[in-house]
Amino acid sequence: VLVRLSDFKSNEYRELLGGRIFEPNEENPMIAWRGASRYLDENFKPAFEMELEAMASVRHDFGLDNLQLMVPFCRSPEEGEAVKHLLNEHNVGPDSNVPLFVMVELPSNVIDADNFIEKMELFGGSIGSNDLVQTVYAVSRDDLEGYQHPVDARSPAVKSMIRDAVRKFTESGLEIGICGQAPSDHPDEFPAFLIDCGISSISVTPDTVMAVRISIAEAEANLKS
Template structure:
């Protein structure tokens, strides 16, 4: 990816010098809008490039990998987990097809296609609410026109990677990083990162410092840029869907994803299995990361109280125990975005403990509801990596018996407590013909899906509700 960035910068320099684009050969243009992106796998720093692609092909990954999620968000065809992806001829013309079942196909050359239009009566009243999974604020105005009941999952991470691109702690410790570069002295805030600073190339630190200074040049307190970008992004989503509820999941980057942001290698550990390590609620309470999370809460408080967007709801991801959840709730209350401030609080039900001990989570966190994250629930129930689910000899997914049993129990426990319980994982989007029927049989309150599958899921829900009433 660094080679791609360097190549792109070189082209921009040539264009600035007066060279016309037509004079640069296709082989040297690196990547243009409409090209096919072929790579091992993607991480958040790839997103600007991914948005330009007409097709994304990765050698690694599954339905819930980063490449698959981003592609669905932008309506870009993607074929993931393609073992021979890197064998594709560079600069060749290909046609990708994601319309032939679970298996994607790549054809040589340009192939014709047909468009089938299906009429859906969106005026039919449904008992089950349909909501959207959204990420990029700039798409929210268009997405809000769909016949949905709100947002069941707004991902903060997309704002952090696309609009900020710098590790939050680089804003918090900006002055100390400047001091370190000038004097080689480590200030008190950087003490936990002494070892990382010693092994990190000075140019990497310099790049992070310069990026903060360049992007936040008009801010005396550099933290202000981070807070503004976050509150503007979340505020736009809430405004677009108002008065319909918008459930914002608090940040859930893993350490490997944070490391890809500018300055990330200074502040992040190199974990063997980041999917089940330092993420979600455990980060918010950690003394080293807490200052970054408090910027996030300041942005959320501004959305609710300064912008007056009372449809904001917050969700705590990857919360391992009721006690951890209670501590996060208290922190939210301190920043006026918790239950005490009438901001509805949800927990993401994605760990077995969230289901088994649901009653204690509900009590200690003063929950308004829960939202099932089927992607991580599969991972934590079966001890598999969600990035390579298709790589196992006996693959499992959200339709597997243990996962469905957990989902049914979660719906029962939250419903008995009189709380809302929805699902925001990929299962209903991936299996729109079969999974919504199971969820309705469980008694789920809402189903949140990607924009491209809303109509298919709506048809499935209408059919399932009709069958249950007959």
């Protein structure tokens, strides 16, 4: 069971009762205080430690040793390493044999993948195609609909990032999948591209499972022919 750790943004927390008292009113929360950066902030760290206590209970009290954790929106290998140390302190990190994954959704995750893998002692990664599109093109997901020249994961720049990410993780002997919308939004073409890259797993929405399975089967048959 792979659990992605919390990745709520300030605008989402602000909608909670009392949230506006504690949360900043950020201009662009999609690329601001979220993911790993929250875990290490002294104001948010106590809340994150409650999350880790729950994960530790699942692993150690209930004995569910198939638990795996994934760190989202991690900007640098050093930030990832600091989060890893925090997980180890709560007995849910690599030191406790809990496999650790990272979301691959920033250009830095791809370009500096080797250092992320080493410093975080990663077991694998998962490509977040939605956030990767916005960070490659510097356009917020919240603003994409109004953008004059729409972009998505099929663009050459994003596909190049995905191919590089799969190659680097695979060459390190690690798993890497995708959990963004791209395979579900474009089931006739995108799964075939992912299979050609050598991806380990593909996540899709329930309504596109059959279409994507057919696309994957055809792509794998073409590779064998």
